[in-house]
Amino acid sequence: MYQTQSPVLFIVFNRPDVTAQVFERIAAAKPPRLYVAADGPRAAKAGEAELCEQTRAIINKVNWPCEVKTLYREQNMGCKEAVSSAITWFFDNEEEGIVLEDDCLPGDGFFEFIDAMFERYRHDSRIRHIGGANLQHGQKWGDASYYYSNLTHVWGWGGWRRVWQQYDKELTRYEADEVRPELEKIFTDPFMLDSWEEIFKRVKAGEIDTWDYQYTFLNFFNNSLSVIPNVNLITNIGFGENSTHTHDVTNRNANIPLGKLGNIAHPKYVLPQKQADEATLMHDFAVIERRIALAKYNLRRRRFKRWLKGLFKKQAP
Incomplete structure (x- = not known):
């Protein structure tokens, strides 16, 4: 079994079942340093304190030579604060490392x-993120083992202090009216632009309790590239009612099968696969459905205008 040379940040909360599965994969890889961060239980959530304790107890099973550091919160901070501060803590101590959340199950080659x-x-300052998840559902891009993307998948990833030190949790550096013109340099589809613009506004307004969109915008606005494997190396096993964000168990990105890369072959050209990103966002932002809805709306509107015009003609003297 491959033994990783990289330190690992393991972010956990209140799900001992999925945490135990991911911990087994981490234990098999035997990282030299393991950082574990856990948010505190919500006071109003009955039984959550016990689940948090059960989850944290799993870390006591470390049985390989490993330096273990923990950041256990007593009070609940929420996803945005708890996860972003955990990653900051990690990169305050490490120049680079692997980040795994409790529901991101790595495959053998991850x-x-x-x-x-x-x-x-x-x-290489062009590359600012290494993803482990592949959301292309069997579609491969190029002949190499991975491709470059403008997107930032965070279901199991590798990152650097050199990038995270620019992280802006509140998006204070950016103004809403500036965002769309900048995003138009990356995306051309109006529905995708509408979606990203709306996400930006809601995140900046504090309406979404998350940390990862801010990281994505950081990389968008720095013209950065992510590395995405051409097979899936992370499967999200956390979809369900106990999840913070991924509730829909029928989501096509739930429990994607794991693949194997084999010997790693590198791309010849360092350019983003725009079609791959579009394929992901077409689904995530329901672009086709929205196009159909708009076409139907425009059709009804044109028919109404023709009817109205015909009505006036009939009434004319």
Whole structure:
């Protein structure tokens, strides 16, 4: 079994079942340093304190040579504060490392892939994120083991202090009226632009309790590239009613099968696969459905105008 050279941040909360599964994969990879961050229980949530304790107890099973550091919160901070501060804590201590949340189950090749990408892109400022999840559902892009993307998938990833130190949790550096013209340099579809613009406004207004959109915008606005494996190396096992964000168990991105990369082959050109990103966002932002709805609306509107015009003609003297 491959033994990773990278430190790992493991972010957990109140789900001992999925936490135990992901911990088993981490234990098999035997990272030299393991950072564990856990948000505190919600006071109004009955039984959550016990679940949090059960989850934290899993970390006591570390049985390989490993330096373990913990950041256990007594009070609940919420996803935005708890996760972003945990990642900041991690990169305050490490120049680079792997981040896994409790529902992101890595496959056999995940740790080896991240280590190899660290080795290759450690000093390449064009590359600012290494993803483990592939959401292309069997579609491969190019002949290499991975492709480059403008998107930032965070279901199991590798990152650097050099990037995270620019993280802006409140998006204070950016103004809403400036965002769309900048995003138009990345995306052309109006529905995708509408969606990103709305997400930006809601995140900046504090209406979405999350940390990852801010990281995505950071990379958008710095013209950065992510590395995405051409097979899926992370499966999200956390979809369901106990999840914070991923509730729909029928979502096509739930429990995607794991693949194997084999020997790593590198792309010849360092350019984003725009079609791959569009394929992901077409689904995530329901672009086709929205296009159909708009076409139907416009059709009804044109028919109404023709009817109205015909009515006036009939009434004319």
